[in-house]
Amino acid sequence: MEITRSVSLQPLNSFGVPAVAAHFAAISNRAELEEALAFAKAERLPIQVLGGGSNVLFIRDYPGLVLHMENHGVEFLQTMPGQMQRVRAGAGENWHDFVSMCSRKGLYGLENLALIPGTVGAAPMQNIGAYGAEIADCLIELSVYDRKKNSWLTMDKSQCEFSYRDSLFKQSGRDRFIIFDVTLELSTAWYPNLSYAALANALVNQEPTAEQVIEAVCSIRRSKLPDPGVLGNAGSFFKNPIISEDKYASLLEQLPGLPSYQTGESGLTKIPAAWLLDKLGWKGRTRGAAKVHDAHALVLVNTGDASGEDILLLAQAMSSSVLESFGIALEPEVQIL
Ligand SMILES: Cc1cc2nc3c(=O)[nH]c(=O)nc-3n(C[C@H](O)[C@H](O)[C@H](O)COP(=O)(O)OP(=O)(O)OC[C@H]3O[C@@H](n4cnc5c(N)ncnc54)[C@H](O)[C@@H]3O)c2cc1C
Numbered sequence: 301m302e303i304t305r306s307v308s309l310q311p312l313n314s315f316g317v318p319a320v321a322a323h324f325a326a327i328s329n330r331a332e333l334e335e336a337l338a339f340a341k342a343e344r345l346p347i348q349v350l351g352g353g354s355n356v357l358f359i360r361d362y363p364g365l366v367l368h369m370e371n372h373g374v375e376f377l378q379t380m381p382g383q384m385q386r387v388r389a390g391a392g393e394n395w396h397d398f399v400s401m402c403s404r405k406g407l408y409g410l411e412n413l414a415l416i417p418g419t420v421g422a423a424p425m426q427n428i429g430a431y432g433a434e435i436a437d438c439l440i441e442l443s444v445y446d447r448k449k450n451s452w453l454t455m456d457k458s459q460c461e462f463s464y465r466d467s468l469f470k471q472s473g474r475d476r477f478i479i480f481d482v483t484l485e486l487s488t489a490w491y492p493n494l495s496y497a498a499l500a501n502a503l504v505n506q507e508p509t510a511e512q513v514i515e516a517v518c519s520i521r522r523s524k525l526p527d528p529g530v531l532g533n534a535g536s537f538f539k540n541p542i543i544s545e546d547k548y549a550s551l552l553e554q555l556p557g558l559p560s561y562q563t564g565e566s567g568l569t570k571i572p573a574a575w576l577l578d579k580l581g582w583k584g585r586t587r588g589a590a591k592v593h594d595a596h597a598l599v600l601v602n603t604g605d606a607s608g609e610d611i612l613l614l615a616q617a618m619s620s621s622v623l624e625s626f627g628i629a630l631e632p633e634v635q636i637l
Pocket of ligand 1 (some may be wrong): 314515635
């Protein structure tokens with residue numbers, strides 16, 4: 301394994317902002333990960349794990365060692381009772397390719413998560429979700445390297461503390477666990493999940509195949525979200541706020557028509573951050589080359605040569621205005637590094 305100095309991270313983050321890693325290693329297997337960690341320890345370097353770079357915003361150069369997860373491989377494991385089968389994938393696998401591969405093999409449950417950018421290893425980090433599904437629905441266990449105990453371990457789903465766009469790995473386990481592979485349990489029987497209205501509407505009067513659901517999800521996503529290959533972005537910049545039902549009732553007086561969604565927890569409701577930002581007129585506003593997308597107030601884009609700081613300052617102005625106007629603190633979904 302080679303450790304390279306002064307590596308540009310610009311092609312490795314979907315915002316396309318400039319940043320340089322002082323040290324960089326591509327990790328293809330367990331031995332390389334251990335070797336890279338030993339190097340960082342000997343050199344007293346901080347470590348930053350990076351997958352596809354689609355949920356990070358670099359606001360400065362990184363002074364330590366970036367570990368780029370490039371371990372591949374998908375294993376189809378034992379079949380389980382109740383028409384289920386387990387499948388294990390390396391952290392460096394591309395998420396969308398993995399979703400498509402499972403569907404082609406007749407293993408179902410991930411269709412609604414098609415076209416989410418990034419890697420398999422990062423997916424549990426924020427419990428990726430879309431169109432009424434999230435990875436926690438299918439996840440069984442993870443192989444991780446525990447940097448605190450300097451050992452490999454297997455963590456089951458209950459240890460991952462999954463919640464809405466969140467997990468142990470984004471909270472207390474941040475900087476501690478490196479996810480090496482992910483095991484999911486998928487169904488060999490096909491039942492579409494059309495709980496999300498926009499998806500159900502796109503497939504109305506059909507009994508869609510898994511392939512058709514994937515196509516519909518991809519087409520809705522393409523119509524709503526800019527392609528990071530064309531216009532740098534990291535999808536939704538902020539999480540949708542979860543607030544008490546009392547707070548929601550008082551907000552409704554100020555904001556008639558404010559939508560709300562169930563959270564599964566009594567007394568709490570989720571409201572769309574994009575709706576609040578849209579009300580405040582954020583769509584299309586700019587700071588240098590950083591811009592709020594014309595069609596989606598939750599998506600910040602790099603129109604050319606924006607720096608990470610430009611994007612951060614625009615995001616901070618947006619969240620301040622929501623706090624001042626509605627008393628709601630927006631939380632970034634993107635990891636600011
Ligand atoms: C256009 C667009 C649309 C998007 N839509 C959605 C969506 O619908 N739903 C959704 O949930 N997300 C969405 N995202 C966000 C993003 O795709 C996901 O968060 C994705 O899982 C990030 O994967 P990544 O490999 O790019 O992670 P990175 O951006 O490389 O890393 C994200 C975080 O995970 C950590 N990390 C990465 N790999 C590992 C690992 N192996 N072990 C430990 N930590 C790790 C990193 O240190 C970092 O903190 C979207 C992004 C874009 C650009």
